[in-house]
Amino acid sequence: MASSVAQKRLFHEYKNLSTNPPEGITAGPVSEDDMFYWEALIEGPGGTPFEGGVFAAELKFPKDYPLSPPTMKFVSGGVWHPNVYPNGTVCISILHPPGDDPNHYEHASERWSPIQSVEKILISVMSMLAEPNDESPANVEAAKMWRERRSEYEQKVRDEVRKGLGL
Amino acid sequence: MQDDEPSLNIPSLLTLAVVSFFVLRWFLNRDDSPSSGGRPRGRGNAVDPAQVEQIIQMFPQLSVREIMWDLQRNGGSVAATTERILTGRGLETPPPSFQPQITLPSTSTQSTPTSRTPLVSKSDAQDLISRYNLKGQLATEPGPDAPTSPASASGWSQNKEERQRLLQKRRDDMILAARRKMEQKSQAQPK
Amino acid sequence: MEQSFDLPDSTDWLDTPVSLLAPLESSLRCQVCKDFFDTPVITSCSHTFCSLCIRRCLSTEGKCPTCRSGDQELKLRRNWLVQEILEAFQNARESVLTLAKKEAARIAAGTTEDPEPPHKKRRLREDSEDQEVHGTENGPQGVRTRSQTQVVQAPAAGRDHGRTSGSLEVVEDSQDEDCEPGDGTVACPICARRMKNEAVFAHLDSCTGNSNPVANPASNNPSSFGSLRPPARQMPISPSKAPERLPAMNYSLLKDTQLRKKFRDLGIPNWGPRQLLQRRHIEWMNLWNANCDSSFPKSKRALLRELDVWERTQGGLAPTQSSLGQTAAVMAKDFDTAQWSVNHGTDFKRLIENARKKSEAQVRSTISGVKPTSEQGDMPVDRLAEPPVEDEAEGLRAARWEPQIPDNMP
Numbered sequence: 161m162a163s164s165v166a167q168k169r170l171f172h173e174y175k176n177l178s179t180n181p182p183e184g185i186t187a188g189p190v191s192e193d194d195m196f197y198w199e200a201l202i203e204g205p206g207g208t209p210f211e212g213g214v215f216a217a218e219l220k221f222p223k224d225y226p227l228s229p230p231t232m233k234f235v236s237g238g239v240w241h242p243n244v245y246p247n248g249t250v251c252i253s254i255l256h257p258p259g260d261d262p263n264h265y266e267h268a269s270e271r272w273s274p275i276q277s278v279e280k281i282l283i284s285v286m287s288m289l290a291e292p293n294d295e296s297p298a299n300v301e302a303a304k305m306w307r308e309r310r311s312e313y314e315q316k317v318r319d320e321v322r323k324g325l326g327l
Numbered sequence: 328m329q330d331d332e333p334s335l336n337i338p339s340l341l342t343l344a345v346v347s348f349f350v351l352r353w354f355l356n357r358d359d360s361p362s363s364g365g366r367p368r369g370r371g372n373a374v375d376p377a378q379v380e381q382i383i384q385m386f387p388q389l390s391v392r393e394i395m396w397d398l399q400r401n402g403g404s405v406a407a408t409t410e411r412i413l414t415g416r417g418l419e420t421p422p423p424s425f426q427p428q429i430t431l432p433s434t435s436t437q438s439t440p441t442s443r444t445p446l447v448s449k450s451d452a453q454d455l456i457s458r459y460n461l462k463g464q465l466a467t468e469p470g471p472d473a474p475t476s477p478a479s480a481s482g483w484s485q486n487k488e489e490r491q492r493l494l495q496k497r498r499d500d501m502i503l504a505a506r507r508k509m510e511q512k513s514q515a516q517p518k
Numbered sequence: 519m520e521q522s523f524d525l526p527d528s529t530d531w532l533d534t535p536v537s538l539l540a541p542l543e544s545s546l547r548c549q550v551c552k553d554f555f556d557t558p559v560i561t562s563c564s565h566t567f568c569s570l571c572i573r574r575c576l577s578t579e580g581k582c583p584t585c586r587s588g589d590q591e592l593k594l595r596r597n598w599l600v601q602e603i604l605e606a607f608q609n610a611r612e613s614v615l616t617l618a619k620k621e622a623a624r625i626a627a628g629t630t631e632d633p634e635p636p637h638k639k640r641r642l643r644e645d646s647e648d649q650e651v652h653g654t655e656n657g658p659q660g661v662r663t664r665s666q667t668q669v670v671q672a673p674a675a676g677r678d679h680g681r682t683s684g685s686l687e688v689v690e691d692s693q694d695e696d697c698e699p700g701d702g703t704v705a706c707p708i709c710a711r712r713m714k715n716e717a718v719f720a721h722l723d724s725c726t727g728n729s730n731p732v733a734n735p736a737s738n739n740p741s742s743f744g745s746l747r748p749p750a751r752q753m754p755i756s757p758s759k760a761p762e763r764l765p766a767m768n769y770s771l772l773k774d775t776q777l778r779k780k781f782r783d784l785g786i787p788n789w790g791p792r793q794l795l796q797r798r799h800i801e802w803m804n805l806w807n808a809n810c811d812s813s814f815p816k817s818k819r820a821l822l823r824e825l826d827v828w829e830r831t832q833g834g835l836a837p838t839q840s841s842l843g844q845t846a847a848v849m850a851k852d853f854d855t856a857q858w859s860v861n862h863g864t865d866f867k868r869l870i871e872n873a874r875k876k877s878e879a880q881v882r883s884t885i886s887g888v889k890p891t892s893e894q895g896d897m898p899v900d901r902l903a904e905p906p907v908e909d910e911a912e913g914l915r916a917a918r919w920e921p922q923i924p925d926n927m928p
Contacts, residue, residue, distance in 0.1 A: 164831040165551055165571075171525055172552035178494065179483045179529035186501050188494040192487055201501050212512065214505040216455055223832045226550060227578050236458050258579065258586070274575055274583040275549040325506045326456030326465075327513070341869070348873045355877065402875070483529070 166225040170195045173278050185282045187219070196221040200232075200282055204321060205290040209314040213321030215239055217250070217285075219278065229255050229272035232281065236324065240317055242292040242303035251298035254284045374398045378405050386412055396421030420488065455502045464503060526611070527552075534618035535625065543611075546604050550575060550583060555604055557812045560597040563587045569594070570808035577800045591766075596811055761810050764803045769796050785818065786825060790834045801828050 170189070177187050184203030189195050198219040204210030221230040232255060238248035245251060253270040297303030305313040374395045382394050382405060394408065397418045401407040412418065456462060484490045528544035531537050548555050550571035557569040565584040567575070573591055575583050582589050764784075769777065769792075777795055781788035786802050788795065805824055809815050829835045 164827060166831070168525075169550075169552050172527055175483060175525060175527045176529050176552075178490070178497075179527075180532055181497070186494070186497050192491065199498075201498055203501070203505065212505060212509050214455060214502050216458065224578075227574060236455060258581070273581075273586065274571070322509060322513075324454050325502070325509050326454035327506070327509060344869060344873070348869070348876075351873075351877060 164223070166221065166223060167195045169226055170198075170221060177279060182279055182283060184286065185279070187278055187282060190218075196223070196225075198230075198278070199235075200278070202282055202286055202289075205286050208290045209317035210289045210321060213324055215289075215324065217248075219281075226274040226276070229257055229276070230278070230281070231255065232285065239289070240299070240302050240313075240320055241289060242294045242297045242299055242306050243288055244302075245298045246301075249298070250285060250288075251296070252281075252284055252288050252293075254281055374403060378403060381405055382408055382412075385409065389418060392421050393418040456506065459499060459502060461499055461502060461506075464499060465506065530615060531618065534615070534622045536614070536618045539614075539618075543607070546600070546607055554608065555597075555600055557808060558597040558600040558604070559594040559811060560600075561589045562593040563589060566597050566600055568808075569811040570804060573804040573808050574801075577804055591807065594811075601813075761806070761815060763810050764806050766803065767799060769799075786822070787829070794834045798825070798829070798833055801825060801833070 174188050174195075177185070184205075185200065187198055187200035189198050191197075198221070200217050200219055202215050202217065204213035204215065215234055216236050217232050217234045219230045219232050222228040232250040232252075234244060234248035234250065238244060238246060243251050254272060254276060256271045258271045258273065292303070292306055294303045294307060302313070305316070375398075378398055379391060379394050382398075383389070383391065389412070397408045397411065398405070400419075401411075408418070456465060484493060528540045528547065531540040531543065546554060548558075548566075548568040548571050550567055553568070555566065555568050558566050559569045559572060560566050561572065561582050563582050563585050565582055567583070572583075572594060575581075576589060576591050580588055580590075767780070772780070774792060777792070778788040781795065781799070784799075784802065786798065790798070802821075802825055805821050805828075809821055
């Protein structure tokens with residue numbers, strides 16, 4: 161049994177997410193040959209412009225997972241959101257290791273720790289969609305629009321949600 | 328520290344090979360991009376549908392995906408695939424992430440390289456329906472596909488392939504459900 | 519990659535009538551590795567982890583993963599109770615699960631003429647759980663009614679080291695064991711010392727049982743306590759040959775040659791750049807010290823094997839490490855060229871083949887799309903792990919010829 165701790169732990173998480181998936185979340189490795197590369201689907205939270213949408217993201221895990229956090233990136237067009245970089249990379253405190261705080265605004269308690277999990281990340285991202293944190297915008301344009309022209313922002317998001325579903 | 332003597336041995340050759348391979352690829356890609364036209368038989372997923380059809384006619388019992396996978400892997404050689412089938416080796420099951428666009432021929436025009444795989448992170452937007460090739464399933468009503476996999480309730484299996492299939496199924500279901508809901512919604516209240 | 523596909527997990531219970539066991543099981547699992555606790559230790563902030571997991575966390579971050587309060591390796595203490603509960607649970611797990619699954623299948627089949635068993639089962643299960651917990655807690659008072667050799671063996675073994683608290687109130691009174699002194703003291707069931715009633719629990723934590731190995735004849739029912747001792751005596755960590763813990767090293771004070779010599783003395787590989795040496799030493803220290811905690815320490819050879827796994831997944835031999843680390847391994851003096859060629863010969867050949875095939879294909883190719891340049895800026899780790907592929911087939915091929923997973927190598 162030479163598979164590393166990380167692989168085993170990811171397998172545990174995969175199984176857990178499959179047998180007991182949280183509402184609105186589907187996640188698993190793209191192929192079990194590489195447990196360090198996952199793909200996840202998140203449903204847009206209800207009561208927000210993201211409602212009804214489904215968003216695909218890729219998760220890449222480091223070899224020393226769970227000591228270090230994975231990275232998460234929305235694929236297929238990204239997401240118009242203050243905390244998502246235009247290229248789709250998600251910027252959220254749970255994905256930042258406690259050591260480095262590029263933004264100096266996050267409480268250490270919100271950041272990555274080995275007891276966090278894929279499930280918790282995805283749930284955090286879901287709530288991030290509902291409540292953007294515009295203190296540290298990753299997408300300045302989106303943040304500006306969100307702050308100043310809320311209705312336009314919401315319309316844009318709704319359009320993208322529909323586009324994402326091929327409508 | 329360590330001795331940094333540059334010595335030519337196999338591993339450094341290997342590294343060199345990897346690097347030059349990627350560089351080469353990159354250059355070729357770049358050069359090719361403008362001329363992307365309608366040559367039917369390229370690398371990747373651009374399998375000629377005519378070939379697929381040819382094989383399907385010979386061996387109707389095989390799945391299109393398997394054929395496309397094999398064709399793609401052997402560089403689009405019908406002969407090789409046929410021989411493989413005839414020698415009884417059978418076709419390999421394609422990996423779950425292999426998602427060719429199964430548009431069986433009739434139209435001779437091959438659409439530009441379709442079927443992006445999850446490994447490609449494209450900059451431009453692309454909807455989930457085409458990303459996961461769900462067009463076909465979209466047409467079918469939700470009713471009939473429900474009973475096809477009673478096992479999906481548990482979402483887990485001891486079998487690797489089965490597991491992968493279940494995951495894929497849950498993923499597809501999620502997207503299709505969202506899409507149908509959205510369609511209903513927009514019908515109810517047209518803009 | 520040879521994964522065990524029937525990885526037991528707390529979710530195994532979910533589809534059974536005893537789904538309430540899932541939270542019980544998940545609380546017996548380490549939050550870091552999601553596996554059952556292996557040698558559970560408790561931090562000074564009272565969170566429990568596997569010894570090795572928490573050591574790794576502390577050596578990277580110095581904080582408790584759960585509450586993020588600072589902690590030190592030296593303050594870790596064994597958590598025997600958790601280990602006992604866990605062992606009891608693990609012993610029962612398979613049979614209970616089989617029963618529960620059978621029951622679930624029966625219910626699913628619709629033959630529910632007897633709906634009672636699942637509940638009964640759970641009650642039984644909880645009962646025995648209760649008893650086991652009580653058994654250990656109440657041991658001193660002689661409430662224990664069943665002999666549970668297995669369950670008890672670990673705590674006694676562990677009482678050997680680490681604990682000092684609670685021994686203050688011990689009253690040495692070994693002379694008149696035959697008569698109950700009537701001064702409100704009771705005898706420790708292990709070492710038969712007498713002490714105040716309240717002090718027994720605290721004392722038990724530190725009691726080694728060594729002071730008076732002969733059971734107190736007056737403690738009228740030796741057999742009921744017997745289970746506490748005998749198996750414990752074959753405990754592996756006898757003070758004489760207890761493996762010594764490795765101290766932390768101040769790397770900055772040591773010159774390269776000294777460091778390498780130290781490594782040789784320790785018996786671990788000493789190649790690679792300094793940074794790698796440090797990481798390796800930390801890992802070795804974690805492995806070693808966690809092993810010292812274990813009731814069943816592994817041999818040094820086994821530990822070295824684990825270090826080797828680490829080396830291939832995260833250390834100097836990790837294929838996805840930046841190519842720098844890779845070449846470092848290659849350039850090392852003691853690098854085994856022959857072995858390397860054997861390991862990578864086929865990969866190498868396949869690589870050439872692929873490259874040829876692909877460049878041919880490329881010429882004929884009609885595919886558009888310059889590789890997104892944003893990907894180029896990514897970390898080198900990413901670049902190797904995920905070659906900039908355009909299609910699935912290549913991706914898979916790439917995944918195959920890259921010796922990403924340690925198991926690929928002999």
